[in-house]
Amino acid sequence: MEKNDLIIHLQDICFNYPGSPQVLDRLDLKFYRGNRIGLMGPNGSGKTTLFHIVMGLLKPSSGSIEIFNRPVKTEKDFIRVREKIGLLFQDADDQLFSPTVLEDVAFGPLNMGKSRDEAMDIARNTLNFLGLTGFEDRITYKLSGGEKKLVSLATVLAMEPEVLLFDEPTSGLDDRTKATLKDVLAGLDLSYIIISHEMDFLDEIADSIYSMDNGKILFDKEVHVHQHVHAHPHGAYNHEHN
Amino acid sequence: MIEELANGDSFIRRLDPRGKIVVVFLFSMVVASANRLQVLLCALVLGLLIVLAAKVPVKELVRRLIPVNMLILFFWLFLPFTFGGEPLLHIGPLAVTREGLLYATRITLKSNAMMLMLIALVASTPISTMGHAMHTLGIPQKIVHLFFFTYRYIHVIYREYFRLKNSMKIRGFTPKTNLHTYKTFAYMVGMLLVRSFDRGQRVHNAMLCRGFKGNLYSLSKFSFKKGDIVSVVFMLTLIILLGVLEWKKTI
Ligand SMILES: Nc1ncnc2c1ncn2[C@@H]1O[C@H](COP(=O)(O)OP(=O)(O)O)[C@@H](O)[C@H]1O
Numbered sequence: 001m002e003k004n005d006l007i008i009h010l011q012d013i014c015f016n017y018p019g020s021p022q023v024l025d026r027l028d029l030k031f032y033r034g035n036r037i038g039l040m041g042p043n044g045s046g047k048t049t050l051f052h053i054v055m056g057l058l059k060p061s062s063g064s065i066e067i068f069n070r071p072v073k074t075e076k077d078f079i080r081v082r083e084k085i086g087l088l089f090q091d092a093d094d095q096l097f098s099p100t101v102l103e104d105v106a107f108g109p110l111n112m113g114k115s116r117d118e119a120m121d122i123a124r125n126t127l128n129f130l131g132l133t134g135f136e137d138r139i140t141y142k143l144s145g146g147e148k149k150l151v152s153l154a155t156v157l158a159m160e161p162e163v164l165l166f167d168e169p170t171s172g173l174d175d176r177t178k179a180t181l182k183d184v185l186a187g188l189d190l191s192y193i194i195i196s197h198e199m200d201f202l203d204e205i206a207d208s209i210y211s212m213d214n215g216k217i218l219f220d221k222e223v224h225v226h227q228h229v230h231a232h233p234h235g236a237y238n239h240e241h242n
Numbered sequence: 243m244i245e246e247l248a249n250g251d252s253f254i255r256r257l258d259p260r261g262k263i264v265v266v267f268l269f270s271m272v273v274a275s276a277n278r279l280q281v282l283l284c285a286l287v288l289g290l291l292i293v294l295a296a297k298v299p300v301k302e303l304v305r306r307l308i309p310v311n312m313l314i315l316f317f318w319l320f321l322p323f324t325f326g327g328e329p330l331l332h333i334g335p336l337a338v339t340r341e342g343l344l345y346a347t348r349i350t351l352k353s354n355a356m357m358l359m360l361i362a363l364v365a366s367t368p369i370s371t372m373g374h375a376m377h378t379l380g381i382p383q384k385i386v387h388l389f390f391f392t393y394r395y396i397h398v399i400y401r402e403y404f405r406l407k408n409s410m411k412i413r414g415f416t417p418k419t420n421l422h423t424y425k426t427f428a429y430m431v432g433m434l435l436v437r438s439f440d441r442g443q444r445v446h447n448a449m450l451c452r453g454f455k456g457n458l459y460s461l462s463k464f465s466f467k468k469g470d471i472v473s474v475v476f477m478l479t480l481i482i483l484l485g486v487l488e489w490k491k492t493i
C-alpha cells in the first residue's frame with residue numbers, strides 16, 4: 001500500500017480510565033484507504049475506547065496518532081479529523097439531540113459551514129438515500145430503536161466522511177433493517193471499521209476481520225498462526241466448537 | 243411531564259416568536275413593578291385572554307399553575323400576620339394587617355398574570371424555535387445554550403428516571419416506609435445524577451464528532467409579517483396603558 005493511503009496510523013497506544021487498569025496496551029493499527037474491516041472482541045475489551053481515541057474524545061496516556069499522514073494531538077487537530085471521519089455511536093440515544101430528525105441530520109453540515117438551504121438539501125437527500133423519506137419532522141426521541149439507528153447513520157453520512165467507524169451498528173436491529181444497512185454499506189464508496197459480534201454480518205460486509213484482546217488488535221495474520229487448524233475468521237475470536 | 247404543549251393550532255402559534263418574547267418580557271417588567279391592584283387585575287385578565295387565544299387546554303393550564311400557587315398559598319399562611327401595619331382582625335395573639343393582606347394579594351395577582359403569559363408563550367412556541375428566536379434577538383449565545391441544553395438534559399434525566407423506575411418495578415419493588423425503600427430511593431437518586439451526567443458527556447462527545455464548535459444554527463427562518471406587526475403594536479399599547487394606569491393613578 002502507498003503511504004498516501006494510510007489513513008489511520010496508531011502506534012504504541014496505551015490507555016486506561018482514571019483509577020482503572022490498562023484498557024489499551026501498546027496497541028498498533030494501520031488503516032488504509034479502501035479498507036473494510038470488521039472488529040470483534042469480547043465485551044469490555046476496549047473496542048469503543050479505541051474508536052474514541054481515534055476521534056480525540058479520549059487522550060491516550062502514551063503513543064502516537066497519525067491521521068491522513070499528520071500527527072494529531074490537540075483538540076484543534078481533531079476538529080479537522082472529525083470532518084473526515086464519522087463515528088456512529090454504540091447507543092443511538094447519545095447521537096441524536098435535536099428535537100426533529102431534519103434538524104439533527106442538518107447539524108453536522110451546518111457546523112461544517114454549509115448554508116441553511118444547502119444543509120437542508122443534504123439532510124433531505126441523506127434521509128432519502130437511507131429510505132427515511134418523510135421522517136424529517138419526526139421527533140427524535142420518539143423513534144423506535146431501529147429508526148434511531150438509521151437516523152444516527154444519516155447524521156453521520158450527511159457530513160460526507162471518508163471513513164466511518166461503526167460501533168455495534170447491528171445490535172438491536174431486525175433482519176430487514178440489517179439488510180438495509182448492508183445495502184447502504186455496499187453502495188457507499190467508503191472505508192470503514194465496523195465493531196460487531198455478528199460473524200455472518202461481518203462476513204458479508206468486511207474484507208478482513210480483526211479481533212481485540214488484552215488491549216491489542218490481532219490482525220489477519222494472527223488468524224493464520226492461530227492454533228486452530230481451520231483458518232476461518234472465527235479463529236481470531238474466542239469461540240467454542242460444538 | 244415536559245412534553246411540549248405546542249400542538250394545537252392557533253393564531254398566536256403562527257406569530258413570529260421574537261415578537262412574542264419581547265411582548266412577554268415587557269409585560270413581565272411592567273407587572274413586576276406595578277403595585278396598584280386595579281392594574282394587576284387588568285394584567286391578570288389580559289393574561290387570561292391571551293391564554294384563551296393560545297388555546298391552551300384547561301387541564302394543562304391548571305397543572306402548570308398549581309406549583310406556583312402552592313408557593314403563594316404558603317405566603318398567605320404567614321404574610322398577613324407578619325407584615326407591620328393597621329390590624330384588621332385578631333386571631334389569638336396574631337393580628338392580620340391590612341398591609342399584609344394587600345401584599346399577599348399583589349403577589350398572587352402578579353405571579354398568576356406573569357405565569358399565564360409565560361404559559362401562553364411556551365404553549366405556542368416550540369422550545370427549539372424559542373432558543374433560536376432568543377439568539378436572533380441578540381441574547382448572548384451562552385445564555386441561549388444554557389436554555390437549550392437545560393431543556394435537552396431535563397429530557398435526558400427524565401428518561402433515565404423512567405428506565406431506573408422500570409428496572410426497579412420489574413423486580414417487584416413497591417415503595418413502603420422501611421429502610422429498604424429509603425435505601426433504594428437514595429440509590430436511585432445517586433444513579434440518576436451519575437447516569438445523567440455520563441449521558442450528558444456522551445451526547446456532548448457525539449456533538450463534537452459532528453463538528454460542534456459552540457454554535458447552534460437554526461433551520462427555521464423567521465419573518466415578521468403584517469399580522470406580527472399588528473399584534474405586537476396592539477400588545478405594546480395595552481402594556482403601555484397598564485404602565486400609564488400605574489403611574490397616573492387614574493381610575
Ligand atoms: N467511562 C469509563 N470509566 C471507567 N471505565 C470505563 C469507562 N468506559 C469503559 N470503561 C472500561 O473500559 C473497558 C473497555 O470498555 P469499552 O471500550 O467500552 O469495551 P467494548 O466496547 O470493547 O465493550 C471496560 O473494562 C470498561 O469497564
Ligand SMILES: [Mg+2]
Nearest residue numbers: 047048049090
Ligand atoms: Mg463497546
